[in-house]
Amino acid sequence: MGRLIYSAISSLDGYLADEEGHFDWSAPDAEVHAFVNELSRPIGTYLFGRRMYEIMTFWETADELPDEPREIADFAALWLAADKVVYSTSLDAVSTARTTLERSFDPEAVRRWKAESDRDLSVGGPHLAAEAMAAGLVDEVQLFLSPVIVGGGLRALPANLRRRLELVDERRFEAGVVHLRYTVTGEPV
Numbered sequence: 001m002g003r004l005i006y007s008a009i010s011s012l013d014g015y016l017a018d019e020e021g022h023f024d025w026s027a028p029d030a031e032v033h034a035f036v037n038e039l040s041r042p043i044g045t046y047l048f049g050r051r052m053y054e055i056m057t058f059w060e061t062a063d064e065l066p067d068e069p070r071e072i073a074d075f076a077a078l079w080l081a082a083d084k085v086v087y088s089t090s091l092d093a094v095s096t097a098r099t100t101l102e103r104s105f106d107p108e109a110v111r112r113w114k115a116e117s118d119r120d121l122s123v124g125g126p127h128l129a130a131e132a133m134a135a136g137l138v139d140e141v142q143l144f145l146s147p148v149i150v151g152g153g154l155r156a157l158p159a160n161l162r163r164r165l166e167l168v169d170e171r172r173f174e175a176g177v178v179h180l181r182y183t184v185t186g187e188p189v
Contacts, residue, residue: 001114001115001117002044002045002113002114002117002118002119002120002121003114003120003121003139003140004047004110004114004120004121004122004123004132004137004138004139004140005043005120005121005122005123005138005139005140005141005142006122006123006124006129006132006133006138006140006141006142007036007039007122007124007141007142007143007144008124008126008129008142008143008144008156009023009026009028009143009144009146010026010143010144010145010146010156011025011026011145011146011148011149011150011153012145012146012147012148012149013149013150013151014155014156014157015150015152015153015154015155015156016126016153016154016155016156017150017153017154018150018151018152018153019150019151019152019153020153021153021154025146025148025150026144026146028144028177029173029175029177030069030071031173031174031175032144032173032175032177032179033069033071033072033075034071034074035171035173035179036075036144037071037074037075037078039142040075040078040122041078042119042120043078043082043119043120043121043122044082044083044117044118044119044120044121045082045083045084045085045113045117045119045121045122046079046082046083046084046085046121046122046123046124047084047085047087047110047121047122047123047124047128047132048084048085048086048087048123048124048125048128049086049087049088049124049125049127049128050086050087050088050090050091051125052124052125052128053084053086053088053091053094053124053125056079056084056124057095057096059075059076059079059080060079060080060095060096060097061076062075062076062079063076063077063080080097080098082098083098083099083100084096084098084099084100085099085100085102086099086100086101086102087102087103087104087105087128088101088102088103089103089104105128105131105132107131107132107135107137110132110135110137111137114137123137123138126154126155126156126157126158129158130157130158130161133158133161133163133184134158134161136186138184139183139184140181140182140183140184141157141165141181141182141184142179142180142181142182143156143179143180143182144177144178144179145177145178145179145180146176146177147175147176147177162189163184163185163186163189164184164185164186164189165182165183165184165185166182166183166185167180167181167182168181168182168183169181
């Protein structure tokens, strides 16, 4: 059985992007990127909202870029090997291989995928992750906290959702990024 994992790089004050939509401050250095790659190896399927999918399409051809660092080529290979599901009412078609377009998020379908999968699944994008969390589907939350405060923007975690989490791992990186890994216990707060 696969787990559904929500992983995000966030500012210390909890935002994925600032009020102007910028997230360049969150670009991982080589050490963090290599760690993200290791966490991504068990992922067999990525679930994305439209915006996150559009950002992630970069990885479809990143392996073709000349002189890219090893961690870039490594993640590109992981991306190409994984299945992707995009939830969007506005996209007419997808532009990447191994990708399915779904018009609406179906929690029961995700439950089946988890039950039938021998690999983990990842949910990307805070809006889709909020839907998955509200449906009780997310098994693990992984946050990379960047040493920056942006003061507002796109929240990493949903408002008005209460879940008890258990810290199972933490790691500090040289550049000041901290990785926190939590399992969702399902217990009420």
